[in-house]
Amino acid sequence: MRRLLSIAIIVLILILGFLTGTYMYKIKDLDDASARNGAIAKIEDECTVIAELDERGTLELSMTNTAEEKVSPNSILTIKKLYTKCNHIIEKSENIPVEVTNLNQQDFQKKYEDWEIQKFTAHEIVLYKEENDYCGEHYLLKDINRICGSI
Ligand SMILES: [Zn+2]
Numbered sequence: 001m002r003r004l005l006s007i008a009i010i011v012l013i014l015i016l017g018f019l020t021g022t023y024m025y026k027i028k029d030l031d032d033a034s035a036r037n038g039a040i041a042k043i044e045d046e047c048t049v050i051a052e053l054d055e056r057g058t059l060e061l062s063m064t065n066t067a068e069e070k071v072s073p074n075s076i077l078t079i080k081k082l083y084t085k086c087n088h089i090i091e092k093s094e095n096i097p098v099e100v101t102n103l104n105q106q107d108f109q110k111k112y113e114d115w116e117i118q119k120f121t122a123h124e125i126v127l128y129k130e131e132n133d134y135c136g137e138h139y140l141l142k143d144i145n146r147i148c149g150s151i
Pocket residue numbers: 083086087088134135136137138
């Protein structure tokens with residue numbers, strides 16, 4: 001009978017120990033979880049930064065890509081000029097000059113310093129410039145205006 005009692009006590013202690021163990025483990029687990037949550041929150045913050053960086057990185061990448069695009073000998077060069085005195089845009093397309101073929105956008109821009117590159121692809125390049133003048137389409141009108149003005 002005594003032996004039975006001591007066995008019961010041992011079993012009880014074991015059960016208690018097991019329960020305590022589980023309980024402690026759960027607390028630890030909870031701590032871990034909250035620590036992890038904290039970590040996640042922190043990671044999210046870092047992710048935002050990474051995402052921002054990535055966006056900038058992508059931007060840089062696409063800029064690099066355009067810079068890597070080269071003038072092909074088959075490109076069409078379109079020249080657009082806005083004449084600000086009459087607000088006419090004169091546009092003309094021609095084959096690309098031989099001396100600028102195989103240039104990338106940066107080098108091409110150096111050749112056409114005064115021009116804004118509106119489009120730069122292997123097939124088409126569009127240059128744009130504003131000119132503080134009348135376009136060639138109405139020299140006559142300009143002269144007439146001047147004559148009429150002086151009379
Ligand atoms: Zn005009």
